[in-house]
Each structure stands twice: as structure tokens, then as C-alpha cells.
Amino acid sequence: MEDLRKILAEHPFFKELKEEYLALIVGCASNVRTDAGKIVFREGEEANQFYLIRSGRVVIQLMTPNKGPVVIETLDEGDILGWSWLVPPYIRHFDAKAVELTRMIALDGKCLRNKCENDHHLGYELLKRFSEIMIKRLESTRFQLLDIYGDRS
Amino acid sequence: MATAPDLQSLKVDYKRNPMLPWPFHIKRVKHETEDTFTVELQPSGDLAEFSFQPGQFNMVYVYGVGEIPISISGDPANAKILVHTTRAVGTVTKAMDKLVRGDILGIRGPYGTPWPIEKSSGQDVVFVAGGIGLAPLRPALYEVVAHREKYGKVVLLYGTRTPADVLFREELEGWRARFDLEIYVTVDRAMSGWRGNVGVVTNLISRAPFDPRNTQAFVCGPEIMMRFTAMELHKRGVSNEHIYVSLERNMKCAIGLCGHCQFGPVFVCKDGPVFQYNQIKDMLVRWEI
Amino acid sequence: MKAFTIDHTELNRLIGILKELGYNVLGPTVRDSAVVYEEISSINDLPIGWTDEQTNGTYRLTKQDSKSIFHWTVGPQSWKKFLFPPIQKIFATHKRKKEVDLPNLKKMSTQEELPRKNAFFGVRSCELSAIAIQDKVFLDGPYIDSIYQRKRSDVFIIAVQCSKANSTCFCVSMGCGPRAKTGFDLALTEIINENDHRFLVEVRTEMGEKILSSIRCTEASEEDLSTANEIIKNTEAHIGKSLDTQNLKNILYQNPEHPRWERTAARCLSCANCTMVCPTCFCSTVEDVTELTGLQADRIRKWDSCFTLDFSYIHGGSVRTSVKARYRQWLTHKLASWLDQFGTYGCVGCGRCITWCPVGIDITEEARAIRDNQM
Numbered sequence: 001m002e003d004l005r006k007i008l009a010e011h012p013f014f015k016e017l018k019e020e021y022l023a024l025i026v027g028c029a030s031n032v033r034t035d036a037g038k039i040v041f042r043e044g045e046e047a048n049q050f051y052l053i054r055s056g057r058v059v060i061q062l063m064t065p066n067k068g069p070v071v072i073e074t075l076d077e078g079d080i081l082g083w084s085w086l087v088p089p090y091i092r093h094f095d096a097k098a099v100e101l102t103r104m105i106a107l108d109g110k111c112l113r114n115k116c117e118n119d120h121h122l123g124y125e126l127l128k129r130f131s132e133i134m135i136k137r138l139e140s141t142r143f144q145l146l147d148i149y150g151d152r153s
Numbered sequence: 154m155a156t157a158p159d160l161q162s163l164k165v166d167y168k169r170n171p172m173l174p175w176p177f178h179i180k181r182v183k184h185e186t187e188d189t190f191t192v193e194l195q196p197s198g199d200l201a202e203f204s205f206q207p208g209q210f211n212m213v214y215v216y217g218v219g220e221i222p223i224s225i226s227g228d229p230a231n232a233k234i235l236v237h238t239t240r241a242v243g244t245v246t247k248a249m250d251k252l253v254r255g256d257i258l259g260i261r262g263p264y265g266t267p268w269p270i271e272k273s274s275g276q277d278v279v280f281v282a283g284g285i286g287l288a289p290l291r292p293a294l295y296e297v298v299a300h301r302e303k304y305g306k307v308v309l310l311y312g313t314r315t316p317a318d319v320l321f322r323e324e325l326e327g328w329r330a331r332f333d334l335e336i337y338v339t340v341d342r343a344m345s346g347w348r349g350n351v352g353v354v355t356n357l358i359s360r361a362p363f364d365p366r367n368t369q370a371f372v373c374g375p376e377i378m379m380r381f382t383a384m385e386l387h388k389r390g391v392s393n394e395h396i397y398v399s400l401e402r403n404m405k406c407a408i409g410l411c412g413h414c415q416f417g418p419v420f421v422c423k424d425g426p427v428f429q430y431n432q433i434k435d436m437l438v439r440w441e442i
Numbered sequence: 443m444k445a446f447t448i449d450h451t452e453l454n455r456l457i458g459i460l461k462e463l464g465y466n467v468l469g470p471t472v473r474d475s476a477v478v479y480e481e482i483s484s485i486n487d488l489p490i491g492w493t494d495e496q497t498n499g500t501y502r503l504t505k506q507d508s509k510s511i512f513h514w515t516v517g518p519q520s521w522k523k524f525l526f527p528p529i530q531k532i533f534a535t536h537k538r539k540k541e542v543d544l545p546n547l548k549k550m551s552t553q554e555e556l557p558r559k560n561a562f563f564g565v566r567s568c569e570l571s572a573i574a575i576q577d578k579v580f581l582d583g584p585y586i587d588s589i590y591q592r593k594r595s596d597v598f599i600i601a602v603q604c605s606k607a608n609s610t611c612f613c614v615s616m617g618c619g620p621r622a623k624t625g626f627d628l629a630l631t632e633i634i635n636e637n638d639h640r641f642l643v644e645v646r647t648e649m650g651e652k653i654l655s656s657i658r659c660t661e662a663s664e665e666d667l668s669t670a671n672e673i674i675k676n677t678e679a680h681i682g683k684s685l686d687t688q689n690l691k692n693i694l695y696q697n698p699e700h701p702r703w704e705r706t707a708a709r710c711l712s713c714a715n716c717t718m719v720c721p722t723c724f725c726s727t728v729e730d731v732t733e734l735t736g737l738q739a740d741r742i743r744k745w746d747s748c749f750t751l752d753f754s755y756i757h758g759g760s761v762r763t764s765v766k767a768r769y770r771q772w773l774t775h776k777l778a779s780w781l782d783q784f785g786t787y788g789c790v791g792c793g794r795c796i797t798w799c800p801v802g803i804d805i806t807e808e809a810r811a812i813r814d815n816q817m
Contacts, residue, residue, distance in 0.1 A: 059351065061345075067344060068344060068345060069344070069345050070342055070343070070344060071342065071343045071344070071345070071347065071351045072342060072351060072352075073351050073352045074339075074349075074350045074351045074352060076360070078360075099348065140352060140353045140355070140356060143353045143355070143377075143378075143381060144341045144342070144352070144353055146377060147314070147341070148283065148284070148374075148375040148377055148378055149283065149284035149285075149312075149313055149314040149318065149341070149374075149375065150314060170532075170533075170588045170589075171585045171586075171588070172532050172533070172588075172728075172741070172743075173532075173533055214730075216535070216739055217730060217731075217732035217736065217739035218730060219730045220728065220730065220741075242757070242758075401756060401757075402754070402756060402761065403753065403754050403755050403756050403761075405726065405727050405728045405746075406726070406728065408583070408584070408585035409583050409584065409585060410579070410580065410583070410585065410587055410724070410726070411725060411726045411727065411728070411746070412724060412725030412726070412746070412748065413725065413727070413746070413753060413754070415748075415771075415775065415779070417695075417774075417779060418778070418779035418782040418783055420783070423583070423584060439698055440767070441761060441762045441763065441764060441766075441767030442698070442761075442767075442771075
């Protein structure tokens with residue numbers, strides 16, 4: 001637990017979070033280890049956790065009928081994986097697969113959700129941080145959408 | 154397909170007319186990816202060597218078809234071979250794509266401002282390339298690698314569409330095998346089988362190993378990509394004075410006389426194509442300048 | 443500075459002498475209801491008795507009951523048509539089996555007329571300034587336009603001081619007139635009244651002096667000089683428009699999103715007339731053409747205009763797709779960027795763009811509108 005607390009406290013995502021909230025979050029945290037090739041979560045599953053990647057690599061992919069799985073993004077050490085736990089219907093929209101041996105800290109989203117309902121300050125702090133990630137992902141995605149390297153670039 | 158003519162028997166004074174191309178023979182044509190190819194050229198006639206600086210370009214003439222600006226993509230230390238890498242997207246490049254060893258191309262150049270590599274002595278050097286933008290940066294990479302001891306960390310961030318579009322794959326793998334170069338490649342999307350990064354090239358910036366306070370960045374690719382890259386670099390702490398981009402505009406003469414390449418008050422052919430980002434960033438975000 | 447007077451009949455001799463010396467004499471003549479510049483052989487080719495009225499989008503040439511030769515201002519053409527021709531072959535390559543000849547530059551003239559020396563007869567002050575501006579563009583950069591250089595050397599220039607101004611003139615604002623001060627060999631001022639028709643001739647060069655010495659002339663009197671001076675001052679007083687150039691460059695640079703651009707773009711047809719008639723516009727394009735057998739490929743340079751859609755074409759699209767962007771490019775280049783590029787304005791105040799614009803867009807009005815409502 002002590003070890004986890006330290007890791008979380010040092011991560012930029014949790015920077016400046018009040019001590020009591022950090023303790024709260026640690027309470028919902030656990031270490032996970034995923035072997036190379038194993039699925040972390042699948043599209044359609046209930047979204048109850050989000051992950052902080054400590055080492056390894058996870059790919060976000062979408063299965064297509066004619067081309068097989070298409071990889072949209074790769075996430076590495078320090079990245080946050082998964083946000084569908086935050087907003088209803090709390091369902092995963094993509095597959096996530098570890099392509100190397102990956103160690104992550106899993107945070108119990110369901111548990112955190114309840115805590116946020118009770119303490120709105122905590123809710124705001126978390127949402128603030130997640131918005132930043134989502135916006136960055138959205139910008140990147142839009143960029144990818146432009147297909148700038150294609151014929152019309 | 155008729156062979157291109159031998160542009161020999163020159164009785165012309167080249168210094169007097171900068172619009173006359175010099176004939177070069179094609180030594181080799183290499184198809185890099187589906188739409189991109191490289192030609193290796195040798196000067197003919199009295200011209201024994203062709204020197205250039207990384208970042209410069211030539212006007213390349215295909216007999217009877219037309220002439221277009223193409224960045225030089227070869228090793229500046231090898232003046233006997235002239236290398237051009239280009240996508241086959243227009244009339245001239247498509248005609249060029251069909252040429253073979255022995256055919257002739259007319260060359261005028263080298264033109265334009267080079268990558269200011271000498272300014273990077275003692276600093277970290279970051280190359281950020283998007284798509285075909287790796288080609289105009291490659292000569293700079295060659296030069297930096299050839300004088301490796303002069304620089305701090307050397308990083309290449311290269312983004313392209315899909316793994317099939319990765320240029321100069323063997324060369325990149327060779328560079329990556331060295332312990333003193335950091336090569337990161339990312340693609341916009343990939344099928345399974347690709348073990349590398351997926352995502353936009355700007356995503357690689359925040360984690361790349363360089364000291365933003367002591368770095369020169371050379372950026373080349375589609376204009377949108379250069380704008381976003383410069384923003385990310387700036388966010389990471391690289392000053393706009395230390396970021397250089399390479400612009401492209403319509404060119405007919407490459408010698409500052411036809412007016413086509415004007416970008417605000419600057420002529421991309423002679424005041425560029427390499428520009429300090431600071432100098433042009435305000436114009437770059439304006440529409441239709 | 444030497445000045446002489448000659449009778450108007452001596453002009454014919456002047457033309458004759460120039461031709462004897464091997465000059466191609468190019469001067470004003472009337473064709474298709476306008477004063478244009480072409481090869482002239484005698485005084486009879488000149489626009490004797492003609493005068494013009496020019497306003498926004500209007501040019502009217504009328505014959506008057508007068509013998510005056512130069513009582514008109516500038517027409518749709520400028521001297522750039524000789525120094526920087528609208529269509530110019532740059533080289534021709536010939537393919538014979540596996541060999542190709544690139545042209546011998548000296549032999550290239552067999553494809554066009556032999557480059558004889560040119561004499562420009564009747565160059566206005568604004569036009570002299572325009573030639574000087576194009577000299578900077580084509581001869582002062584890191585690369586010289588060798589064709590312009592060839593055509594420009596040995597040009598003998600006979601300027602003419604304007605005896606009238608039109609409502610579209612604004613040479614005074616641009617510091618380009620109406621008095622021609624420099625850049626010519628001889629300058630004529632037409633002095634005409636009931637009894638007398640003669641010309642004051644100012645001499646600036648040795649060549650001018652030499653040629654003048656072959657015709658009948660008398661040294662100018664104080665009265666002649668004073669009369670000529672009055673004529674020019676009178677012209678100056680009637681200059682139609684003005685353009686405030688104070689800080690103009692920065693004003694234009696700082697207002698790329700000014701609503702005026704949109705407004706003017708709605709009127710502008712992007713027909714490129716203004717760039718064709720403008721004496722300083724220098725944009726060109728290059729075409730490579732092969733004739734049917736494929737045995738000859740020529741490279742041809744042609745006038746081009748930033749108003750065309752594909753002027754700025756790259757990678758499947760143009761940078762300036764809207765008319766607004768193209769109009770803004772043209773005006774900003776003329777009155778702002780040109781200063782940074784060449785150290786002068788790209789405009790001499792000749793008013794041609796105003797006269798020949800089919801919708802009468804006025805460059806002085808545009809500059810004023812942006813200045814008055816700066817953002």
C-alpha cells in the first residue's frame with residue numbers, strides 16, 4: 001500500500017491532489033500484471049477500472065470485419081488507460097491489449113465513482129484531470145483523421 | 154516509352170542563363186513505398202560533382218513534360234551522386250516514375266536556404282519528420298551522424314500513415330542499432346503485426362529524450378503537422394527561435410523571379426525553404442497567405 | 443543639365459536618325475481605340491490630335507481638332523512588353539535519334555527577331571519609375587534574368603513630360619511624377635499654341651547629346667524653360683487621385699482580416715486585367731511544350747497573374763482559393779511586401795489598374811478604406 005501511494009503521488013496525473021484524496025484513491029488501487037498478448041479489456045465490457053501504466057505497452061484497437069484489428073493508439077509507461085468508467089453507460093468502447101509484459105496500477109472506478117458522488121470536490125478534481133487527457137486524445141485523433149500524409153496532403 | 158534524349162552537345166553558357174537545366178543520368182531508381190520513389194543521379198558532361206547543403210532543393214526537369222522543385226535527399230558528403238526522393242502524385246513525378254537507368258533528367262540548383270546544422274554544435278538535435286518530410290531531413294541526419302561528436306543527444310521522431318509507408322526502413326533500422334541515436338517511428342494507424350508506436354508524431358515529443366533548453370529542432374512534413382509539432386515543442390520548452398521548418402509553395406523558376414512562391418513578403422525559393430519558426434509562425438496560422 | 447528646343451517637324455528626323463543607327467523605334471500609336479506601343483516609322487504613326495479621358499473602369503480616346511502629339515497619358519500597355527515580353531521562349535531542345543541539342547544562346551535569336559537595339563519613344567515619368575522598379579526585380583537579385591538583361595542594355599529612352607493628367611493618375615503620391623527627372627537619354631516637353639509647335643528637349647546622357655546634335659536644335663531660352671515648367675506644374679495640379687503612403691506597409695500587414703477585403707472581393711472578377719496592364723507586375727509561369735513528333739521540346743515563359751486560381755497550386759489544391767485572398771495578395775504585395783523585397787513600392791501611380799478594371803476597383807480607395815478603419 002505504502003509503495004502504491006508513493007507511485008501514485010509521484011505520477012503527474014495525481015499532482016497536487018489533497019493528501020486525503022490520495023489516500024482515498026490508494027484505497028481503490030491494486031497492482032496488476034498482464035502478459036504479452038493478453039487482453040486488458042474488450043469493447044462492450046463493463047468499465048469499472050482505469051489503469052496507470054507503470055511499464056510495458058498497451059494498444060488501443062478496434063476490430064473491423066474486413067481488416068482485422070486496427071490499432072488506433074499505443075500507450076506506454078506513464079500513460080492513463082481507460083476513461084469509460086467515468087461516464088454512463090460505463091461500457092468499454094475499444095479493446096485494449098498488452099503487447100508486452102505490462103505492469104499497471106488498476107484503480108477501482110466503480111468505487112471511485114461512488115466516492116465522487118458523495119464528495120463533489122473529489123469528483124471535480126478527478127474530472128479536471130481526466131478532461132485534460134481526453135482533450136489531448138481528441139486533438140490527436142482529429143489530427144489522425146485529417147490523414148495528412150495521404151494523397152491530398 | 155521513348156527514352157529521354159541525351160541533353161548533350163551543349164554550346165551554351167550556363168552562367169548566363171539560370172533557367173537552363175544541366176543533364177544528369179539516372180543510375181538507379183528505387184521504389185520505396187507504393188507512391189514514393191528515389192532516383193540516384195550522376196552529372197554528365199563537364200560537371201564532375203554536385204555539392205549541396207542539407208535542406209536545399211533542385212528544379213528537376215523531365216524532357217518535354219515539365220519541371221518541379223524536389224528536395225535533395227542524399228548524403229551531402231557524396232558529391233558524385235545526386236539523390237531525390239519524391240511521391241508520384243502529379244504529371245511530372247508520374248512521368249519521372251516511369252524512367253529507368255540511363256534516362257536523363259535536367260537539373261537546376263541547388264537552391265534555397267539549408268538546415269542551420271552548424272548552429273546546433275554542442276546542443277541536442279531533434280528531427281521531427283512527417284511522411285515524405287523525412288526526405289529533406291535525411292541529408293541533415295547524414296551530416297549530424299557523420300560528425301556525431303559535435304552534438305548532444307540526437308533524436309529522430311518520424312510519423313507516417315501506416316507501416317507500409319515507412320521510408321528508408323533499412324537505414325532507420327541501422328541508425329537505431331547505434332547507441333548514440335534515438336529513433337522513434339509512429340504511424341497513424343496499423344494492422345496487427347506492427348510492434349511500434351501508433352498515434353500522431355506530436356505524441357512522441359513529450360517523452361523524447363532531449364533537453365528543451367539546449368535543443369535545435371528541425372521539422373519537416375505537411376504544413377499542419379509542422380504547426381502542431383512546433384506547438385508541442387514549444388510546450389515542452391523549446392524556444393521558437395530554435396525551431397526550423399521547411400515550407401513548400403508553387404515554384405516555376407526557383408530563382409526569385411516568377412513570383413509564385415511568395416509567402417507574405419518572403420520568397421520560399423530564396424528566403425527559404427528552411428525558415429526559423431519565429432520568423433513565420435504568425436503568417437503560418439493565417440488563412441490563405 | 444542641357445536643354446534645347448526643336449521644332450515639332452524635327453521629331454520625324456529624330457525617328458529617322460534612330461532607325462539609321464540601327465534602333466528599333468518603339469513608340470505610341472493608336473490602335474483599337476487605345477494608345478498602344480508598337481514599332482513606329484515616322485511622326486505620322488504617333489497619336490496626333492488624340493486625347494484620352496480615364497476614370498474608374500473607363501478609357502475613352504477622342505480625336506480633337508488639334509495638332510498636339512502627346513496630349514494623353516498612359517494606355518493599357520507599358521514598356522514591360524518589350525523588356526519582359528508576354529510570351530518568351532527560354533530554350534528549345536531538339537532530339538535527333540539519341541542526341542539532343544540545347545540551343546546556343548547566340549543562335550537563339552534565329553528563333554526570334556535579331557535583338558536589335560531598342561529605342562523607346564515617349565516614356566512617361568511613371569513609366570521610367572516602373573522600368574527602374576523592374577530593373578531591381580530582374581537585375582538586382584541573387585539570380586539575374588538574362589533575357590531582361592539583354593533586352594534592357596542599350597535601350598535608348600526618349601521621355602515625354604506629361605502635359606495633362608487623368609483622373610486616375612496618382613504619380614505624385616508615389617513620388618514618380620509627373621516630372622521625369624532621371625532614367626532617360628532625352629526628355630521632351632510639348633509646347634503648343636496657335637502660332638508655334640515645338641519641344642523643349644532635356645539632355646541627360648552623352649548618347650542623347652550625340653543623337654540630338656544630328657537634328658536642328660537651338661539652345662533653350664529662360665522663357666522656354668519657364669513655359670515647360672508651367673506645363674508640368676499645371677499637370678501636377680490636375681493629378682486626379684492620391685494615396686497616403688505613410689506607414690502603409692505596417693497598416694496592410696496588420697490588417698489581413700479587415701472586412702474591406704471581403705467587400706472588394708465581392709466586386710472583383712479576378713480577371714487579372716490589373717496585373718496585365720500594371721507596368722511593374724513581374725509574375726510569370728513556365729510551360730514546357732513538345733510538338734507532335736516529340737522531336738522538339740520548348741520551354742516558354744509567359745506572363746502570369748496572382749489572380750488566377752492555380753497560381754498558388756500545390757498538392758492537389760491552391761493556397762489562395764478565395765478571391766479575397768488573391769486580391770489581398772496583390773494589393774499587399776504592391777504596397778507593402780514589395781518594400782521588404784526590393785526597397786521600393788511596387789506601384790508608380792500610373793492609374794492603369796483603376797482605368798482598366800472592369801468594375802472600377804480603385805487601389806487608392808482600397809488603401810484609404812483600410813487605413814481609415816484600421817483594426
